[in-house]
Amino acid sequence: MRKTLYIIGLSFFVFSCTSQKSVKQNTSRTNKQVIQPKTTIAKANNEKQKPQITHDGGSEFFTTNIADATKNNNTISYGSIVSAKPAGYKVVKTYFPAVGQNFRQRYLILHYTALPDDKSITVLTQQEVSAHYLVNNTGDNEIYQLVDENKRAYHAGVSSWRSDKNLNDTSIGIEIVNAGFRADSTGSRVFAAFSDDQMKKVAALAKDIITRYQIPPTNVLSHSDIAPTRKQDPGPLFPWKKLYDEYQIGMWYDEATKQTFFEQAQLDFTTKYNEPSFIFLIQTTLQKFGYGVELNGAWDDTTKKTIEAFQYHFRPQKYDGVMDAETWAILQALNQKYPIK
Known part of the structure; x- marks a missing residue:
C-alpha cells in the first residue's frame, strides 16, 4: 500500500515540474522582442524611369x-x-x-543706368542697388553678370504688374549703360539713343533668358511699366518693336487691329474725352493690361504718368502723357492680343 502511494506521489511531482517548465517556456516566448522588417516605399508600376x-x-x-x-x-x-x-x-x-x-524667374525687366560704363559698374556692385546683368557700351563682346539668377537683385523696387507686386522676388533685371535723358530749354526730356552693338547684346541675352525660363511676352517689361509714377527707363528710344520683329522678344500690337480700334477712338475723343465715365474706362483698360493705375475717373498725375510710360513702350513718337485716339487704339489692340489668362 505504502509503495503504491509513493509511486502516485512521485508521478504527481514529475507532472507538476513538467507543467511549470512548459509555462516558463511559453512565457519566455511571449516576452521575446519581435523585430519588424524595414518598410520601403514601392514605386508605382506606371512611373516612368x-x-x-x-x-x-x-x-x-x-x-x-x-x-x-x-x-x-x-x-x-x-x-x-x-x-x-x-x-x-x-x-x-x-x-x-x-x-x-x-521657375521662380517669371519676369524680365529692362533698365538704363543713366551713368557711364565705369560708374555703372561701381554703383551696381558696391551700393544697395544691383541687377543680374549689365550690358556695357564699350563695343566688345562682353556682358557682365553681377548677381546669380537664382538670387534676388535689387533693381525693381516698389513695383507691380497685373496681380503681382514686388517684382524683385520673381524677376531678372538687365541694366543697359545709357545716359538716360536731359531737359532741353523748354523743360522737355531728351533721351539718349542706344547703340546697335548694345542692342545685339541685349537681344541675345534676353532671348536666352526668356527661352530658358519660359517667360511669356507679357512679362518682358521696362522699369517704367512696373513703376510708372517714378521711373522712365529704358525710355522711348529703346527699340521694343525691333526686338519684337527681329527676335520675337516682348509684346507689340497688330497694325490692322489698331486701325480698327482707331476709327472708333476718333469718335470717342470728339465727344467723351472729359467725361468721368470715359476716363474711368481708360483707367480700367490700362489696369487690365497690367499697369497699377488708380481708378478715379480723373486725368490726375498718376494717370498721366501711367499713360506716359505706356507711350514710352508702345507709342514712342509721342510721350507727353496725354491720351489721344491713337494711344487709346493701341492700348485696346494690345489688350485684345494679350488677354489675362
Missing part, C-alpha cells in the same frame, strides 16, 4: 525636363541642386524630381 542626376565636382545637376511643359512646369536645374544638410540625417534623392514645379 527618370534620367539620372549628373554629378560634377561634388555638385549635383538635373538637366532634363520630365514635367508637362504645357502647364509651364519644368524640372531642369540651370545651376547645381541646392539641398538641406540636417544634422544627424541624410537627405536622399530617391524620388527626385517631382514633376509639379516651375
Whole structure:
C-alpha cells in the first residue's frame, strides 16, 4: 500500500515540474522582442524611369525636363541642386524630381543706368542697388553678370504688374549703360539713343533668358511699366518693336487691329474725352493690361504718368502723357492680343 502511494506521489511531482517548465517556456516566448522588417516605399508600376542626376565636382545637376511643359512646369536645374544638410540625417534623392514645379524667374525687366560704363559698374556692385546683368557700351563682346539668377537683385523696387507686386522676388533685371535723358530749354526730356552693338547684346541675352525660363511676352517689361509714377527707363528710344520683329522678344500690337480700334477712338475723343465715365474706362483698360493705375475717373498725375510710360513702350513718337485716339487704339489692340489668362 505504502509503495503504491509513493509511486502516485512521485508521478504527481514529475507532472507538476513538467507543467511549470512548459509555462516558463511559453512565457519566455511571449516576452521575446519581435523585430519588424524595414518598410520601403514601392514605386508605382506606371512611373516612368527618370534620367539620372549628373554629378560634377561634388555638385549635383538635373538637366532634363520630365514635367508637362504645357502647364509651364519644368524640372531642369540651370545651376547645381541646392539641398538641406540636417544634422544627424541624410537627405536622399530617391524620388527626385517631382514633376509639379516651375521657375521662380517669371519676369524680365529692362533698365538704363543713366551713368557711364565705369560708374555703372561701381554703383551696381558696391551700393544697395544691383541687377543680374549689365550690358556695357564699350563695343566688345562682353556682358557682365553681377548677381546669380537664382538670387534676388535689387533693381525693381516698389513695383507691380497685373496681380503681382514686388517684382524683385520673381524677376531678372538687365541694366543697359545709357545716359538716360536731359531737359532741353523748354523743360522737355531728351533721351539718349542706344547703340546697335548694345542692342545685339541685349537681344541675345534676353532671348536666352526668356527661352530658358519660359517667360511669356507679357512679362518682358521696362522699369517704367512696373513703376510708372517714378521711373522712365529704358525710355522711348529703346527699340521694343525691333526686338519684337527681329527676335520675337516682348509684346507689340497688330497694325490692322489698331486701325480698327482707331476709327472708333476718333469718335470717342470728339465727344467723351472729359467725361468721368470715359476716363474711368481708360483707367480700367490700362489696369487690365497690367499697369497699377488708380481708378478715379480723373486725368490726375498718376494717370498721366501711367499713360506716359505706356507711350514710352508702345507709342514712342509721342510721350507727353496725354491720351489721344491713337494711344487709346493701341492700348485696346494690345489688350485684345494679350488677354489675362
